[in-house]
Amino acid sequence: MKKIFSAFLSISLCLTGMSFAAVDVSASETKPVIIAFGDSLTAAGVWVNNLNIKFGLDIINKGIGGNNTNDAKARFNTDVLSKNPDIVIICFGMNDSAKDMTKHVEINTYKNNLRYFINSLKDKGTKVILSTPNYIDETKYYTRHDSEVFASAGGAQAYIDTYCQVIRDIAEEQDVYLVDVREACKAYTDRNLLLTDGVHCTNLGYSIYSNLIGEQLTDIYLGDINLDGKITSTDYLMLKRHFLGTYVIPQTKITFADINGDGSIKSSDYLMLKRYFLGTLNIR
Ligand SMILES: [Ca+2]
Ligand SMILES: [Ca+2]
Structure with a gap:
């Protein structure tokens, strides 16, 4: 008031x-400093470019393929904090949840890494948008991953879901914005339309990210026409x-x-x- x-x-x-x-x-x-911080799903650049074109922004793409949240933590100061961003869009989890790989990050560490990013950004007055990763195609996923490792968790899809739930819980706990790409994928009965290799997206798949993040940016900047x-x-x-x-x-x-x-x-x-x-x- x-x-x-x-x-x-x-x-x-x-x-x-x-x-x-x-x-x-x-x-x-003005153009706000917005950083897209993620793994290969961000590094691909499609959803970042979609948003830059739609809103006339210069979102900085700090996605690196193969990154988990431990890798991200090691470059967080250089790639994110030092740039004094207004908004950071965070999307990790696909590699953290790769239970059969060396990139696997145990779920509590993953949770604490997300908390670390959010708390550091909140301290600087930066707004945070958390995004869940997209759905996968298990059949294609298992051509590169060991299905037996995921069996006790009910399969890779279910296992990745536990990491996505962490993102939703942390967004609520920390009172930051949530973009639930994974949930939005459910509207597509033919997921082949969304995916190329079972993990990475087609342009249609990446448009789910840009559409939902765009709605969030609209909410953040509604009425703030010069984006200051x-x-x-x-x-x-x-x-x-x-x-x-x-x-x-x-x-x-x-x-x-x-x-x-x-x-x-x-x-x-x-x-x-x-x-x-x-x-x-x-x-x-
Ligand atoms: Ca109107
Ligand atoms: Ca303004």
Whole structure:
């Protein structure tokens, strides 16, 4: 409430100030530092590129094939923390759960590694999005993995599921964003459409990641049209001027200005942002 009141105060001052018309809203457009931190499913780059194109972002791809969370921990400071990110998207688990391989990371260590990433990022005020990995095709998976090692766990799919459940539990425990790609895969009866070698994805498979993460980014930046991490009078002016036809919000940012999510910018969006500043509407 305090936040909303101070935002109201700032817009009130702006509305009564002489410099109102002089504010160059286009100069305020920024690109947040977003890092995709993961294994080969991230390194492939498809979902990262999809998001960069859709939202006009420069998401830094810090995916490395074959990485488990122990490998990731060793490069976490260099690849992630040192870049002072606004948002980090974390997707590990496919290698950690490879029970028959040297890359296998025991589930409690995996859990603590995720906690370590999240706590370190939260300390810096960085937002975290956790993603579960996609479904696998067991038949193809067993051409490279020893099926007998997974037998006592009910198969590789079930074993990987236990790691995915850790991601869901940690997201709730740590109150960070969750993107459940694995759950979304269930909607596809023909998983061959999603997978190439039983683990890695087709473009359709990777689009599940980009669509779900895109929804999360939209939620995070709704109303924050210049993506500077806060909703201020500048965002309000951008929307108002777009509505009045004196400024054009870039197509890649329209989704952040479409406050009611109906697919277009109308007076209702401008009025909703106005009500947000007046403290009578919570838009997130
Ligand atoms: Ca803003
Ligand atoms: Ca709208």
